Amino acid sequence: MSTLSKAADHQPAQDNNFNFKHKSGAVDSETWSIFSTTGREFSITIATAPERNNREIHAALFKANVAIILIDAACGIQTQAKWYAYLASSFKIRHLILGVNKMDQVDFDPHIFHGIEQDFHDLCSHLDFASTAIIPTVSLQGNNVLNPSVHTPWYDGLSLIDYLTTIETARITDNRFIFLVQENNPANIRSDRCNGMIANGQITIGDVVRIAASGEIAQVKNIRTLNSDVFEARTNEVITLALDKEVKISCNDVISAAHSPLETTDQFTAVVIWTHAEPGLVSRNYQLILANQQADASITTIKYRLDINTGAHEACQQLKQNDITVCNLALNHPVAFDTYTTLPVLGNFVLVDQYSHATIATGLIMHNLRRAQNVHRQALSICREDRERLNGHKGKVIWLTGLSGSGKSTIANALEKELHSQGKRTYILDGDNMRHGLNKDLGFTNADRVENIRRVAEVAKLMMDAGLIVITAFISPFRAEREMARQLIGKENFVEVYISTPLEVCEQRDPKGLYKKARSGQLPNMTGINSPYEPPEHPSLVINGTNQNISAILRPLLQLVSSLQ
Ligand SMILES: Nc1ncnc2c1ncn2[C@@H]1O[C@H](COP(=O)(O)OS(=O)(=O)O)[C@@H](OP(=O)(O)O)[C@H]1O
Numbered sequence: 379m380s381t382l383s384k385a386a387d388h389q390p391a392q393d394n395n396f397n398f399k400h401k402s403g404a405v406d407s408e409t410w411s412i413f414s415t416t417g418r419e420f421s422i423t424i425a426t427a428p429e430r431n432n433r434e435i436h437a438a439l440f441k442a443n444v445a446i447i448l449i450d451a452a453c454g455i456q457t458q459a460k461w462y463a464y465l466a467s468s469f470k471i472r473h474l475i476l477g478v479n480k481m482d483q484v485d486f487d488p489h490i491f492h493g494i495e496q497d498f499h500d501l502c503s504h505l506d507f508a509s510t511a512i513i514p515t516v517s518l519q520g521n522n523v524l525n526p527s528v529h530t531p532w533y534d535g536l537s538l539i540d541y542l543t544t545i546e547t548a549r550i551t552d553n554r555f556i557f558l559v560q561e562n563n564p565a566n567i568r569s570d571r572c573n574g575m576i577a578n579g580q581i582t583i584g585d586v587v588r589i590a591a592s593g594e595i596a597q598v599k600n601i602r603t604l605n606s607d608v609f610e611a612r613t614n615e616v617i618t619l620a621l622d623k624e625v626k627i628s629c630n631d632v633i634s635a636a637h638s639p640l641e642t643t644d645q646f647t648a649v650v651i652w653t654h655a656e657p658g659l660v661s662r663n664y665q666l667i668l669a670n671q672q673a674d675a676s677i678t679t680i681k682y683r684l685d686i687n688t689g690a691h692e693a694c695q696q697l698k699q700n701d702i703t704v705c706n707l708a709l710n711h712p713v714a715f716d717t718y719t720t721l722p723v724l725g726n727f728v729l730v731d732q733y734s735h736a737t738i739a740t741g742l743i744m745h746n747l748r749r750a751q752n753v754h755r756q757a758l759s760i761c762r763e764d765r766e767r768l769n770g771h772k773g774k775v776i777w778l779t780g781l782s783g784s785g786k787s788t789i790a791n792a793l794e795k796e797l798h799s800q801g802k803r804t805y806i807l808d809g810d811n812m813r814h815g816l817n818k819d820l821g822f823t824n825a826d827r828v829e830n831i832r833r834v835a836e837v838a839k840l841m842m843d844a845g846l847i848v849i850t851a852f853i854s855p856f857r858a859e860r861e862m863a864r865q866l867i868g869k870e871n872f873v874e875v876y877i878s879t880p881l882e883v884c885e886q887r888d889p890k891g892l893y894k895k896a897r898s899g900q901l902p903n904m905t906g907i908n909s910p911y912e913p914p915e916h917p918s919l920v921i922n923g924t925n926q927n928i929s930a931i932l933r934p935l936l937q938l939v940s941s942l943q
């Protein structure tokens with residue numbers, strides 16, 4: 379977005395008010411610098427190509443007061459510039475400046491500038507800024523950067539630096555006390571002190587505070603910084619709070635003033651900016667980090683994607699790199715939050731890939747979904763243990779995974795027959811069958827397979843809760859969803875069995891003619907041909923699916939099942 383620091387390097391040295399103090403790469407290599415003018419200090423983060431839009435750039439967007447987008451006068455406002463304008467608007471940066479740079483290369487032509495000005499006004503009509511400005515510049519020579527330029531008599535606005543010094547920069551209006559607990563203690567211990575950082579506002583001895591998760595209330599007896607006891611402490615200070623009584627404190631608790639309690643949510647709508655090359659899929663589990671809190675998160679609905687050329691809201695099935703979208707998300711447990719507009723520190727989050735730990739998206743909470751508050755679990759009188767007692771065995775899930783034609787259905791059938799003859803209560807969930815009923819709206823795109831397995835995992839969990847031994851026979855090609863199923867069902871109830879049959883063998887068997895169709899280009903997204911299969915890394919059992927002796931295949935499987943009882 380901004381290359382102002384480079385422009386500043388080339389300013390003539392005679393201006394005494396301008397002081398270029400420092401340039402370093404501490405935030406995101408070679409992307410920030412600090413300079414000052416009379417009475418004001420600026421720090422600049424330079425965002426380069428969108429694909430470099432990493433977490434640091436988003437941290438800078440989160441703090442920035444002003445966004446400066448520099449474009450080439452000869453090229454006009456291109457998609458990348460529009461994308462940054464939308465990004466700045468989403469992050470609620472209040473002021474936007476468009477620098478129309480390299481004006482010398484278009485002979486300082488006012489018609490070119492005014493054409494771009496019109497496009498800029500059209501763009502800004504879709505966006506939310508308190509002020510916008512457009513300035514013709516030549517950053518290499520400093521025209522309209524530090525001083526007005528003699529080459530642009532038709533421009534009667536301020537130079538970039540003069541304009542920057544006039545901008546009203548106040549951004550955070552909410553001064554509520556927000557304390558992020560950072561403890562190494564095990565979860566939920568009772569204690570009358572806690573360590574952490576003040577993320578917003580201030581605290582004074584005697585204030586009454588509230589722990590968001592438990593709702594417990596206590597009074598602050600003492601505040602200690604690293605070196606000394608203090609009467610009050612402010613934003614960004616790391617302190618220990620001593621309370622007048624013991625309360626339940628977890629390592630990721632959030633504490634507020636008691637008179638302004640924080641809401642918690644496990645379902646909300648957010649702006650989601652997808653930054654990773656791997657697309658974002660509905661129902662896939664990601665890790666959400668919101669301030670000091672973490673939860674498993676999945677996108678439940680993609681409401682729309684912004685078309686940055688027109689401002690239109692488009693339907694979309696998955697999130698692609700640099701998409702700016704609005705989505706509903708669901709978490710596996712509630713977190714303390716606020717909307718990004720009201721309290722940015724508790725309204726912004728990142729999504730992290732559960733395997734690579736790469737940051738894959740940034741989110742800004744728009745609003746809580748009321749259904750999160752209004753849907754409660756219904757307590758039932760008969761529980762899983764009661765049903766298991768009647769059945770004479772525990773409910774479990776035996777999760778078979780493998781290519782189409784690997785032998786999943788054959789093995790699931792043989793296993794069920796054997797368990798049935800032993801008097802066990804069982805049920806098979808099979809890919810082909812589920813797809814005729816509950817999942818008949820789903821196809822074979824990655825997104826549909828993710829949703830397919832999410833539903834299957836939920837059904838398997840309910841059946842296990844009914845006390846059944848559930849055998850699932852789905853390709854379930856992605857590790858992430860098999861892991862999601864394991865987490866949902868509980869690892870003590872779940873075994874993953876890999877039916878390992880080489881693709882060549884499956885292709886030879888081809889009982890439904892699907893491989894033949896895929897090879898001849900008539901079937902898209904066929905697993906193993908033009909859609910990926912990720913074999914399990916640590917399955918409970920690997921079965922050689924080419925072994926023709928079904929009793930030999932069943933032996934270790936039956937042993938595994940009986941070891942679960
Ligand atoms: N494109 C494509 N790729 C893979 N499989 C296909 C496809 N189209 C139809 N079929 C048939 O659907 C069955 C697989 O469904 P699943 O629900 O197990 O698939 S997945 O887990 O969602 O990937 C699968 O059944 P099995 O052969 O028993 O595995 C196929 O019969």
Ligand SMILES: Nc1ncnc2c1ncn2[C@@H]1O[C@H](COP(=O)(O)OP(=O)(O)O)[C@@H](O)[C@H]1O
Pocket residue numbers: 780781782783784785786787788789851887889923924925926927
């Ligand atoms: N162990 C095995 N040895 C030889 N053929 C097998 C074996 N298991 C399954 N088959 C055959 O392979 C084909 C695919 O088996 P199936 O159980 O339907 O696989 P999947 O459910 O994984 O698609 C069927 O024709 C089946 O008879």
